[in-house]
Amino acid sequence: MRTKPTLAIPLRTFSFRHAMAGLPVAGLLLAALHGLPLLNLAANRLLPGDPVYASAFVNPSIGIVSILSIAASGFLVRTQRGIGGLLTSILFLAAWSVLLLGLGAQAAHLVTSQPPAASASLGSGFWIASVSLLVLTGISIGHTHRRCLGAIAAMCGLGLPMAAWHSGGLNHLSLAVEYAGRQAALHDAVVEHLLLSGGAVCLALFAAILLSLWRSGQSIVGLLVSGVQVIPAVALLGGLVALVSGLVRAVPALRDHGISALGPCPAVIGIAAYLLLPLWRGIGAALRSADPASIDVAEALGLTKFQILRDVRLPLGASVLVGSLRVAVVQSLGLATLGAIIGAGGLGRLVFDGMAQFASDLILIGAIPIIVMSLAAEWVLSAIEARCRLRWRA
Amino acid sequence: MRVRQHPALAVGLVGVALAAMSHPTAAAWIVGGFGEEPRRGLNPDRLLTLGIHHLSLSAVGLALVALLGLGLGILVTRAFAESVRGGVDGLAAAAQAVPPVVMVALALPILGFGGPPTLLALVAYGVMPVLRGTVSALESVSVEAREAAEALGFTKLQILLRVELPLAMPGLVDALRTAVVLAIATTAVGALAGASTLGTPIVAGLQNQNVLPMLQGVLATAALAFLCDAAMLALADLAPGGTAR
Numbered sequence: 001m002r003t004k005p006t007l008a009i010p011l012r013t014f015s016f017r018h019a020m021a022g023l024p025v026a027g028l029l030l031a032a033l034h035g036l037p038l039l040n041l042a043a044n045r046l047l048p049g050d051p052v053y054a055s056a057f058v059n060p061s062i063g064i065v066s067i068l069s070i071a072a073s074g075f076l077v078r079t080q081r082g083i084g085g086l087l088t089s090i091l092f093l094a095a096w097s098v099l100l101l102g103l104g105a106q107a108a109h110l111v112t113s114q115p116p117a118a119s120a121s122l123g124s125g126f127w128i129a130s131v132s133l134l135v136l137t138g139i140s141i142g143h144t145h146r147r148c149l150g151a152i153a154a155m156c157g158l159g160l161p162m163a164a165w166h167s168g169g170l171n172h173l174s175l176a177v178e179y180a181g182r183q184a185a186l187h188d189a190v191v192e193h194l195l196l197s198g199g200a201v202c203l204a205l206f207a208a209i210l211l212s213l214w215r216s217g218q219s220i221v222g223l224l225v226s227g228v229q230v231i232p233a234v235a236l237l238g239g240l241v242a243l244v245s246g247l248v249r250a251v252p253a254l255r256d257h258g259i260s261a262l263g264p265c266p267a268v269i270g271i272a273a274y275l276l277l278p279l280w281r282g283i284g285a286a287l288r289s290a291d292p293a294s295i296d297v298a299e300a301l302g303l304t305k306f307q308i309l310r311d312v313r314l315p316l317g318a319s320v321l322v323g324s325l326r327v328a329v330v331q332s333l334g335l336a337t338l339g340a341i342i343g344a345g346g347l348g349r350l351v352f353d354g355m356a357q358f359a360s361d362l363i364l365i366g367a368i369p370i371i372v373m374s375l376a377a378e379w380v381l382s383a384i385e386a387r388c389r390l391r392w393r394a
Numbered sequence: 395m396r397v398r399q400h401p402a403l404a405v406g407l408v409g410v411a412l413a414a415m416s417h418p419t420a421a422a423w424i425v426g427g428f429g430e431e432p433r434r435g436l437n438p439d440r441l442l443t444l445g446i447h448h449l450s451l452s453a454v455g456l457a458l459v460a461l462l463g464l465g466l467g468i469l470v471t472r473a474f475a476e477s478v479r480g481g482v483d484g485l486a487a488a489a490q491a492v493p494p495v496v497m498v499a500l501a502l503p504i505l506g507f508g509g510p511p512t513l514l515a516l517v518a519y520g521v522m523p524v525l526r527g528t529v530s531a532l533e534s535v536s537v538e539a540r541e542a543a544e545a546l547g548f549t550k551l552q553i554l555l556r557v558e559l560p561l562a563m564p565g566l567v568d569a570l571r572t573a574v575v576l577a578i579a580t581t582a583v584g585a586l587a588g589a590s591t592l593g594t595p596i597v598a599g600l601q602n603q604n605v606l607p608m609l610q611g612v613l614a615t616a617a618l619a620f621l622c623d624a625a626m627l628a629l630a631d632l633a634p635g636g637t638a639r
Contacts, residue, residue, distance in 0.1 A: 124504070135485075227408070230623050232579035235615040238596040242609050246428030262600075334493030341586070341600055351499045355586065360503035367496045374491045 022139045026073040029132035033062055036125030038103060041110050044117040051123060058109055061102020068095035069133070076140055085144030089153055092137040097160045099129060104170040111172045119174035121361060154379075158372070178361040186350065190369055192264075193346035196339050197332035199268045204275035204328060211276070212283045225276045233335060236273060237342050240266035267344035271335045275328040282324020286317025319388040326381035333374045402627035409620030416441060416613035418606075425606050435606040436595055441614055448591040448618060451509060451584065452577040455516030459573050463521045464566070467528025468554070482525070490522040494580040498587045512584030512591075519580055520573045527569020531562035564630065571626035578619045592618060 037051030054062040072091035075084055107120035134157070141149050161170070170176045179186065211221045228236070245261030248254050259265050290313045298308045314321075340348030350366030353359075414420060418435040436444075470479045492500075494515045501511035535558050543557045559566070585593030592615040599608025 227405075230405075230575050230619045231616045232582040232593075232619055234579070234582040234585070234593045234596050235612040235619075238600060238608050239612040239616075241600065242425070242428065242605050242612070245605065249428060330491070334496075337493055337495045338583070341597065348495065351496060352586065355499050355502055358503065363499045363502065367492075367500055370496055371492055374493070375488075378491060 022073055022076050022136055025132050025135050025139070026069060029069055029129050029136070030066060032125045032128035032132065033066060033099075036128065037123035038062070038125040038129075039107060039110070040121045040123050041114070042119055042121070043115065044119065049119075049121060052106070052110065052120075054125075057102070057106050059102055059105050061098050061105070065095045065099045065102070065129075068092075068098065069136070072136070072140075076136075076143065085140045085142075086149065088143070089137050089140035089149065092133050092140060093153065093156050093160065096130065096133045096137075096157075097164065099126070099133075100161055100164050101169050104164065104173055107170075108172040119177060120172060121174040150379075174361050175364060178359075178365055182350070182362075182365060186365060186369070189345065189347045189350055189366070192344075193333070193336050193348075193370070193373075196264060196267060196344055196346050197271065197329070197336040199264075200271035200275060200332045200336070201325075201328055203268060204272035204279055204332075205325075207272065208276055208279035208283055211280050212287070218284075221280065225280055228273050229277055233270070233274065233338050234341070237266065237270045237338060240270050241342050262343035264339070264344045267336070267339035267342055270342075271332050271339065274335060275332055278324045278327040278331070282321055282327075285324075286321040287313050289313075289317040289320055315392040318392055319385050322381060322385040322388055326378060326385060329377045329381060330374050333370065333377060337370055402624045402631065405620055405627060406624030409617045409624055412613050412617035412620060416610045416617060418610065421606060421610045421613065425609055428605070433604055433606055436610050441592075441595075441610060444590060444592050444594060444611075445614060445618060447589075448578070448581050448593075448615075451512060451589060451591060452516070452574075452581045452622075455513050455520065455581065456570075456573060456577045458513070458517050459520035459524055459577065460570060462517065463524025463569070463573070464528050466521070467525045467532065470525075471529055471532045483529075489518045492518070494519045494583050495586065498580075498583055502587050507588035509584075509589050511587045512581060512589045515584065516577055516580045520576050523572045523576065524569050527565060527572065528562075531565025531569065532558055534565060535561045567626065567630045571623065571630065574622050574626050575619060578615070578622055582615050 034054050037053055038057075039052040040049030041052055042049030068091055072088045072095065075091070076088045078084075103122065103126060110120050111118050137153055137157070138150075141153055164170050165176055165179075171180075211225070214221065231239075241261050244259070244266045248259060248261060294312055294316070295308060298312045303311065336344075336346050337348035337351060339346050340352050347366045347370050351363055351370075354362030354364075354366060415424065417438060422435055466482055469475050470482050497515035497518050498511050501514045505511045505514060539557055539561060540553060543553045548556065581589070581591050582593035582596070585591050585597045592611050595607040595611030596615070599605065599611065
């Protein structure tokens with residue numbers, strides 16, 4: 001049985017073999033900076049705006065960004081590994097912060113000469129340029145062969161916009177305006193989102209352990225657990241709402257315990273159902289990863305069953321276990337978004353509100369934390385997975 | 395042969411049963427069993443239209459996914475493309491970190507309502523599993539088989555078409571099977587962006603607290619997913635050297 005699609009390690013797999021791969025990306029970056037609208041200026045937040053290109057900028061930021069990126073790309077191709085990669089990654093991050101601040105300044109310039117409701121939103125050129133700069137930074141770090149740099153660069157990548165925002169440099173961008181208006185709601189939504197996905201992971205972990213203990217029924221469990229994967233998430237969540245509402249109607253006492261058809265309860269159950277497969281499979285594979293000879297040795301040494309589990313099977317299977325947890329956590333962070341359609345709250349609510357109002361900034365306010373959280377979870381857990389593999393080499 | 399067809403048959407039967415349950419009469423009976431007063435459901439014609447829309451949107455997305463995933467997979471396993479391998483892999487993995495709902499939502503302001511944002515999400519989310527499946531299937535072809543073909547004087551293209559692809563076929567079909575299931579699920583999410591799919595009655599039913607059409611949508615979507623999965627399982631059996639499980 002082939003495993004379901006698992007997330008690879010985005011930040012680790014960015015280690016390109018050749019720095020040459022950076023050249024087309026740098027080309028894309030320059031094309032996006034100069035050929036695509038960097039900002040959109042609209043009379044209010046719901047109207048489609050007029051594009052603002054680099055040529056209309058009153059500050060020299062885009063020129064500086066272009067020069068920095070060209071210089072960094074040159075370094076990337078020409079210099080030795082190690083120090084060259086470090087230098088280029090710093091240059092690319094610097095270019096990104098200049099881009100951010102330059103756009104913030106241009107937005108301030110444009111908006112102040114307009115009626116109060118006017119808003120300047122980030123255009124497609126900015127997004128493509130940002131992704132290109134991110135990829136280029138990744139290539140540079142891959143070039144250095146030092147993985148700890150990745151963490152520092154990621155911190156800078158998150159810290160720079162935060163610092164720029166706190167200094168007030170971005171205050172006139174519509175994304176920052178929207179964020180300022182919804183700070184409290186966003187904070188609540190992030191907490192709800194983490195609770196939803198964390199609750200689902202805990203529930204699924206508990207259920208997967210129970211299912212693994214049922215030795216004789218493993219084939220039935222396998223069929224059921226992989227059958228669930230076939231059901232589309234929208235359908236499963238909807239079905240659970242129908243089921244829970246039926247249950248609550250049949251046993252009204254449940255309502256007193258805070259269980260209702262719409263809300264976090266069916267969402268957590270639904271999300272957990274999808275996590276069963278990776279976790280159950282991971283537990284099984286982890287327990288099997290100790291070879292029979294080691295188990296025989298442990299038995300001969302007189303270890304009890306519990307000691308064998310604790311000292312032999314779990315350490316040897318730790319990396320597999322963490323790997324399955326990584327897949328489950330990332331999946332649950334994504335699925336928790338969908339929980340909002342059945343009233344479970346979370347970041348999905350902001351995303352769906354944004355879709356209903358056709359307000360792209362609101363969608364982004366909800367979407368960016370989801371993406372950042374899944375990448376962070378993916379990255380941290382894959383680092384732990386690698387550490388486990390090194391520590392207890394199977 | 396009879397034993398091998400078993401999984402496809404069982405999955406298919408589940409699909410047919412779910413489809414039968416999505417019929418308004420059956421669904422109304424189930425909703426009645428929950429103690430709910432059934433309101434007006436969807437008639438079978440409407441359900442069928444939505445199902446056909448759903449299937450065709452998924453099929454277009456799947457065709458693009460298969461083209462891109464298989465193509466890129468074949469490309470990055472060639473010797474000359476060694477250097478871009480990590481890059482393609484990394485980009486596909488990063489695209490996977492964006493959940494389909496979020497992808498649909500992000501595409502909405504750019505591509506508008508309906509089919510296009512759904513298609514984008516389908517492609518962005520589906521390419522990675524097919525790409526990984528293709529790469530691992532092609533890598534599982536033994537070096538001996540490749541060397542034997544080379545010794546026989548096959549050109550590179552002939553090796554690909556007559557040795558590697560046939561030997562990798564079970565893995566490729568398996569990767570596509572995962573992509574089919576993902577495509578059906580992502581298309582259902584597309585209902586949130588206004589695409590008319592089997593997800594539409596679910597979303598509308600949740601908004602109006604109308605359980606009957608919601609349940610019909612739920613059952614029909616699940617039925618479609620199971621039927622497509624069964625079709626792919628059957629296809630895996632037909633493929634040369636195919637052993638579904």
